Amino acid sequence: MNRNQGSLLTSIYTILALGITVIFFFPFWWSISNSLRNPIDTFTTTGVGIPWLNFEPTLGNWKTQLSYPEAQLALYNSSFIAVLSTALAIIVGLPAAYALARFRFRFPPNKDITIWFISQRVLPPAAAVVPFFMIWNMLGIYDTKFSMIIVQTTFIMPFVVVIVRQTFLDLPIELEEAAMVDGATHIGAFLKVAVPLAVPAIAASSLIMFTFVWNDYFFAKILTMKNLTLPLYSSVSVQNRGVEYWYIGTKTMLSMIVPLILCLLAQRYIVRGLTLGAVKG
Secondary structure, three states: OOHHHHHHHHHHHHHHHHHHHHHHHHHHHHHHHHHOOOHHHHHHOOOOOOEOOOEOOOOHHHHHHHHOHHHHHHHHHHHHHHHHHHHHHHHHHHHHHHHHHHOOOOOOOHHHHHHHHHHHHHOOHHHHHHHHHHHHHHHOOOOOHHHHHHHHHHHHHHHHHHHHHHHHHHOOHHHHHHHHHOOOOHHHHHHHHHHHHOHHHHHHHHHHHHHHHHHOOHHHHHHOOOOOOHHHHHOOOEEOOEEOHHHHHHHHHHHHHHHHHHHHHOHHHHHHHHHOOOOOO
């Protein structure tokens, strides 16, 4: 392949990459643009909807949405459930990940235990929602934040177990052995040596788990009635006068903005956490 052919292929790949990026970015841009329009501008704006160029932007939709008690309740419930579910998954999952990385079990073996954790993500949520529904009704905790936290923790815990377990495997065991020679117990070596070194992986898995809980619609739709979450609130935008596209854009951005901010703030940890141990030698 000569130089001209290489340049041509590079140009083609660049154009394809830009085209794919535009396709995936368009819904995000559509939500931003519609959230900043007056209702009348939704139907009269031409072009690609660039603020100040195609229409005069306004924060009225944001102020209106954030003033609704339902929106405030949904934001609070989603934040409360996502934070506590993630924290509980970390508290329970970290010791499990460490044990699978540092100890050898005869029955069942480590490999089978790890596969069982992974199978919890393969399991269709529809297969578990009916048993959860019946158990919560029997226990009298249906439609409570506590029940939603337990359900979400069950389904997101495999992330921290699988991701952080691999990180613990890649950490030099000599560091923990040195700590135990100095008098530390296994628990002390775990808390004071292994966990601090695995912070990037813990941060990456925490963000993934938080995002899954924050975006959950299926369990929230079936297992809650009064405890409205943001995905449920965002799904209702059809009123007597039709579809309110300006509010759909605002609700979509409300749903996206928290995980997006967290992702930008923790980007360094995400990359380090997901690539730690990927290169050997």
